[in-house]
Amino acid sequence: MAALPAYNAGMNVDRAREISGRQDIARLASNENPDGCSPAVWAALTSPAFEPWRYADPACTLLKTALARKLAVGIDEIVIGNGSEEMIAAISRATLMPGAKVVTVAPSFGLHEIEPLAVGAQVVKVAMTAELGFDIPALEAAIVAGPRLVFLSSPWNPVGPALDRHALQRLIAATGPNTLFVLDEAYFEFGGSDMPDGLALMREAGVAHIILRTFSKAYGLAGLRVGYAVCSDAETARVVAAAKTPFNVNGAAQIAALAALDDEDWMLASVARLRAERQRVTEALRAIGLHTAPSHTNFVFLDAGRDSVELERRLLMQGILVKAWREPGFQNFVRATIGHRWENDRFLEALAP
Numbered sequence: 001m002a003a004l005p006a007y008n009a010g011m012n013v014d015r016a017r018e019i020s021g022r023q024d025i026a027r028l029a030s031n032e033n034p035d036g037c038s039p040a041v042w043a044a045l046t047s048p049a050f051e052p053w054r055y056a057d058p059a060c061t062l063l064k065t066a067l068a069r070k071l072a073v074g075i076d077e078i079v080i081g082n083g084s085e086e087m088i089a090a091i092s093r094a095t096l097m098p099g100a101k102v103v104t105v106a107p108s109f110g111l112h113e114i115e116p117l118a119v120g121a122q123v124v125k126v127a128m129t130a131e132l133g134f135d136i137p138a139l140e141a142a143i144v145a146g147p148r149l150v151f152l153s154s155p156w157n158p159v160g161p162a163l164d165r166h167a168l169q170r171l172i173a174a175t176g177p178n179t180l181f182v183l184d185e186a187y188f189e190f191g192g193s194d195m196p197d198g199l200a201l202m203r204e205a206g207v208a209h210i211i212l213r214t215f216s217k218a219y220g221l222a223g224l225r226v227g228y229a230v231c232s233d234a235e236t237a238r239v240v241a242a243a244k245t246p247f248n249v250n251g252a253a254q255i256a257a258l259a260a261l262d263d264e265d266w267m268l269a270s271v272a273r274l275r276a277e278r279q280r281v282t283e284a285l286r287a288i289g290l291h292t293a294p295s296h297t298n299f300v301f302l303d304a305g306r307d308s309v310e311l312e313r314r315l316l317m318q319g320i321l322v323k324a325w326r327e328p329g330f331q332n333f334v335r336a337t338i339g340h341r342w343e344n345d346r347f348l349e350a351l352a353p
């Protein structure tokens with residue numbers, strides 16, 4: 001079997017400290033929430049209801065029930081994963097045979113390509129436009145061709161924009177009966193009222209679909225690993241669930257996700273702060289002549305106009321961790337998370353001419 005492309009998980013902070021010789025690293029590489037997580041999560045993790053010595057509920061019943069109520073879907077249509085990354089792997093294993101076709105975009109979220117390749121599928125990547133947007137006519141044509149799976153993130157990691165209602169409707173209309181449309185909404189919360197209701201649009205159109213969401217980004221639980229799949233029907237959910245391990249979501253993760261979901265106010269306040277900061281960073285970048293796509297996420301993607309691995313290295317020596325894009329064709333691009341104000345300021349100062 002040919003070697004798979006490696007997922008670029010970014011540099012560990014201890015390694016960054018060792019290389020740079022600095023302790024105060026600006027952590028802008030992994031799209032984590034700099035605000036941390038809700039205090040309700042801490043309370044839940046130290047409550048007697050959390051019993052680390054017990055196996056947790058393999059069905060994640062309480063969390064699924066809360067999500068089903070929030071999203072107005074059936075409990076049996078939801079699968080909870082050890083992060084949504086596990087769901088990407090499970091979907092690929094459950095639905096793809098060797099040689100099956102998968103459509104995604106370039107630049108891509110690594111796992112949307114790696115997991116299909118790992119099961120022998122063929123991945124077609126539709127490149128972004130020169131304006132750093134989705135190429136809707138090209139995506140439409142690729143989807144009309146009838147791939148087994150479509151993996152699209154919207155808002156788009158690593159580029160930033162979200163599909164608007166009209167664009168999403170066009171892609172849904174292009175989806176045939178043999179295609180499963182996976183819409184990865186890891187950054188949904190950062191889109192705010194600009195986001196179309198992908199779930200409702202897919203359901204109205206009656207296409208086979210899975211919506212992916214996660215607690216890793218806006219809710220600030222990246223280290224605990226909880227994400228989920230909302231499937232178009234119970235049978236799709238059953239097939240995906242069969243491809244995961246039984247006790248995939250640990251007890252701490254289940255209890256923390258429930259508490260986080262119960263404190264939406266904390267998440268909304270954090271998202272509002274980060275959106276304002278994103279606006280400030282975007283404008284400051286523009287002022288120094290660096291163009292970014294309009295971002296609906298907690299990061300910006302920019303053309304550094306030079307080899308990004310070199311820039312990543314230089315920034316690291318100044319105590320800044322960002323992600324240099326290594327995908328062929330996009331090697332001048334850097335993705336930087338919106339962090340604390342001091343982290344963003346250090347990044348902006350380092351880029352200033």
Ligand SMILES: *Cc1c(COP(=O)(O)O)cnc(C)c1O
Binds near residue numbers: 213214
């Ligand atoms: C971060 C991210 C994920 C993975 O999230 P986990 O739930 O932490 O596994 C999935 N998809 C996209 C597009 C992401 O950016």
